[in-house]
Amino acid sequence: MIIKxxxxxxxxxxxxxxxxxxxxxQAPGEGGVVFNELMPLSAIQxxxxxxWLELSNIASAPVNLIGCKISNQDQQIFQIxxxxxxxxxxxxxxxxxxxxxxxxxxxxxDAIITYPSEVFNIVEFGELSLSCDGRIIDKVIYEVSPxxxxxxxxxxxxxxxxxxxxxxxxxxxxxxxxxxxxxxxxDRRFASPGASNPVCxxxxxYVSYNDQESxxxxxxxxxxxxxxxxxxxxxxxxxxxxxxxxIRDQVITPDIATKIAALYFDNIDMLYKTSxxxxxxxxxxxxxxxxxxxxxxxxxxxDVKKQLQLAYEDAxxxxxxxxxxTYIAIDHIxxxxxxxxxxxxxxxxxxxxxxxVPGNPDYLQxxxxxxxxxxxPLFLKTIHFLYTLKTVFTDSTY
Numbered sequence: 001m002i003i004k005x006x007x008x009x010x011x012x013x014x015x016x017x018x019x020x021x022x023x024x025x026q027a028p029g030e031g032g033v034v035f036n037e038l039m040p041l042s043a044i045q046x047x048x049x050x051x052w053l054e055l056s057n058i059a060s061a062p063v064n065l066i067g068c069k070i071s072n073q074d075q076q077i078f079q080i081x082x083x084x085x086x087x088x089x090x091x092x093x094x095x096x097x098x099x100x101x102x103x104x105x106x107x108x109x110d111a112i113i114t115y116p117s118e119v120f121n122i123v124e125f126g127e128l129s130l131s132c133d134g135r136i137i138d139k140v141i142y143e144v145s146p147x148x149x150x151x152x153x154x155x156x157x158x159x160x161x162x163x164x165x166x167x168x169x170x171x172x173x174x175x176x177x178x179x180x181x182x183x184x185x186x187d188r189r190f191a192s193p194g195a196s197n198p199v200c201x202x203x204x205x206y207v208s209y210n211d212q213e214s215x216x217x218x219x220x221x222x223x224x225x226x227x228x229x230x231x232x233x234x235x236x237x238x239x240x241x242x243x244x245x246x247i248r249d250q251v252i253t254p255d256i257a258t259k260i261a262a263l264y265f266d267n268i269d270m271l272y273k274t275s276x277x278x279x280x281x282x283x284x285x286x287x288x289x290x291x292x293x294x295x296x297x298x299x300x301x302x303d304v305k306k307q308l309q310l311a312y313e314d315a316x317x318x319x320x321x322x323x324x325x326t327y328i329a330i331d332h333i334x335x336x337x338x339x340x341x342x343x344x345x346x347x348x349x350x351x352x353x354x355x356x357v358p359g360n361p362d363y364l365q366x367x368x369x370x371x372x373x374x375x376x377p378l379f380l381k382t383i384h385f386l387y388t389l390k391t392v393f394t395d396s397t398y
Contacts, residue, residue, distance in 0.1 A: 052095035
């Protein structure tokens, strides 16, 4: 009797479990699945024709792409004929069949679905659409990321932290994959297939490319600002380079260039010995000071270049001395495109505490104001301790 009761309980439990798992996964609604990352065919100047796309389910429930189709600007269509479920907040990477055969990235090699390049391709620039049941789910107009001195190829990525649903095409922000070592695979290819996209440099609020006019600061007090720089270097911190980095896009005179070159040679080797402050370490400091010299040189006139020549020749060699940030440093320091601006909000806020611009209330008014508000060693140690503590608890598995 006991055995029968136990058997009945097990049977009922199994039936409930099965019925609870019996769910119908619906097709995605408009904006529920988005193109999240693309590696167009001609992005790779290589004998291997690498190409792939990534979809992301940003809806709150799983979706089934059976019957959906992906089309391009040439009316080529890839039809999904079998059940293909993407979990909520999940990713689906779809490479070409050839890519899956010899790709250097395991996510591409292990793809559960591929498309034949004989009938469908992601070409250099164009348009992709995902449609299900006759409805457009998502659409993207893209361009190939240019090859640079640091990268043979970079994927085209949707910026993270966008609205969760009902995305409008014009609201989407796309950019090239950032050049950090954790995203590199194969022959200097940078992408994040099957994972969340990292921060998008081009979508940051204070970035400018080859546009010095847009980042100029009027009426800088150069004597006071360089005095701030000297004081910061004397503190021997991993952030000591920031005053020079902050003025790297400004128009300078040969005399100012001479002083900056001297500050560079007096302090560049010191930065290698500095202790970390939050996430900023000597790698970041050396990269940013070298980047500053490179921008000042490339934006300068012939007389400015003459004064910065030796510093520039030294700075462009520094990326290879880094333990990290090597490729993004190469791209910022030696690329044809000059990356300008404060990049992100924390840097923009900090520059206003380091550059003296009398009459502009957003910046320091004098060197004395800098001295009155300089961050003490105790303050810096406290901030770094709290940052370290937060990192430990965030990374903890307990």
